[in-house]
Amino acid sequence: MNTPGFTVQPIGYEDGLPALRQVRETVFVQEQGVPLALEWDELDPLCHHVIARDDGGHPIGTGRLTPRHTIGRMAVLADWRGRGVGDALLRALVAQARGLGWRELSLHAQVAAIGFYARHGFLPFGERFMEAGIAHQSMRLLVDAPNPVDSREAAIAATLGVVAGARRRLDIYSRELDPGLLDVPEVVAALRRLAVAGADIRILLQDPAEPRRALAPLINLGQRLSSAFAFRAIEEPADRAYPSAYLGNDAGGFYFRPLGHRFDGETRLDAPARTRQLRYAFDPVWERARPCTEFRALQI
Structure with missing residues (x-):
């Protein structure tokens, strides 16, 4: 090599x-x-x-x-x-x-x-x-x-792996910005590095109100790096009924959780077919969702 x-x-x-x-x-x-x-x-x-x-x-x-x-x-x-x-x-x-x-x-x-x-x-x-x-x-x-994720520590590691492997794009489908995962300092720092490198980070939320109330650090980061981060809120009832959560990058890496309020799931960094599948599911929901204008107006 x-x-x-x-x-x-x-x-x-x-x-x-x-x-x-x-x-x-x-x-x-x-x-x-x-x-x-x-x-x-x-x-x-x-x-x-x-x-x-x-x-x-x-x-x-x-x-x-x-x-x-x-x-x-x-x-x-x-x-x-x-x-x-x-x-x-x-x-x-x-x-x-x-x-x-x-x-x-x-x-x-x-x-x-x-x-x-x-x-x-x-x-x-x-x-x-x-x-x-x-x-x-x-x-x-x-x-x-695929590697099984069965603890918060493994979830953090899986998230770091997917974020670090992204080239120009990362998609995040989350219920409420996943407290205990997406607010961990190491994860926030990794997302900041990816954003500064010029990647596009799209984040779909089922409940934008709760992370706003909790002053989630990703909202602040998204304000400061608004050219990289885009947040949208899911409003269609059928979309809001979706129980899962996931991250997928453009290099074949994913971390998927069948139940979005739990850390349990699976991850793999070299599975392009699976990440394409997740992107095909993500894109139409993204188009139907509304921009989170309340995040842009929030002062932290």
């Missing part, structure tokens, strides 16, 4: 050990204080490893797939963070798992990295825990299949 500035490739354990050590011991042992004895384990020789190298051939990032179908030891040198290296490593590992016929992957994410893995479709499950003195969260991904 070639990206401007660096390359990601599989690497054998024995031949690649010096390069793997150079990255992992710098990041985990020197930076994060993980004991050297805990950094290397009996699984390492059995794993599928990938390495990122800069254009000069120097190792800058690593990751591994274990025989237990887990992703681990994701590390990127400090000077290369925020430049897409971690994303490329994770995509390469998921692609390897797909090639091996694996249908489920899991990982232990450092809590600060939950949003990063959510952007790639991983959802949190279980309680947070300490590992090598660092707070972690278990996350998993069903490869090439």
Whole structure:
């Protein structure tokens, strides 16, 4: 996998050990204080490893797939963070798992990295825990299949994944701007980034009055970025009877909830047929709905 500035490739354990050590011991042992004895384990020789190298051939990032179908030891040198290296490593590992016929992957994410893995479709499950003195969260991904969402934390991760994957368009069908989901600071920040990048964000509401009373942060954001956000209220009785809620982007990502007042549902970031179906359902309701002029007049 070639990206401007660096390359990601599989690497054998024995031949690649010096390069793997150079990255992992710098990041985990020197930076994060993980004991050297805990950094290397009996699984390492059995794993599928990938390495990122800069254009000069120097190792800058690593990751591994274990025989237990887990992703681990994701590390990127400090000077290369925020430049897409971690994303490329994770995509390469998921692609390897797909090639091996694996249908489920899991990982232990450092809590600060939950949003990063959510952007790639991983959802949190279980309680947070300490590992090598660092707070972690278990996350998993069903490869090439819808992923079940069964908690508020998973719902937030699913929403972040769909928003982050949008290119130029995002559609949101909501009852009342989903308190506990669309007002979470990480989600609001992700929507702001998408809007600033020039995307169109259409939001259909069944009840615009309640988020207005609650001073929902998306209303304020929509006022400040009015060229990106459009709100409409559903008024047709048949449309208002629709029980579900969903997000869909223009890159094949969706998060669908059969009952719009619950977080339970399913999500997938690479399902263009399903997102087209949701868009075909969204468009005619959007045309029948009225603009939320009361949001434009609201002073917060």
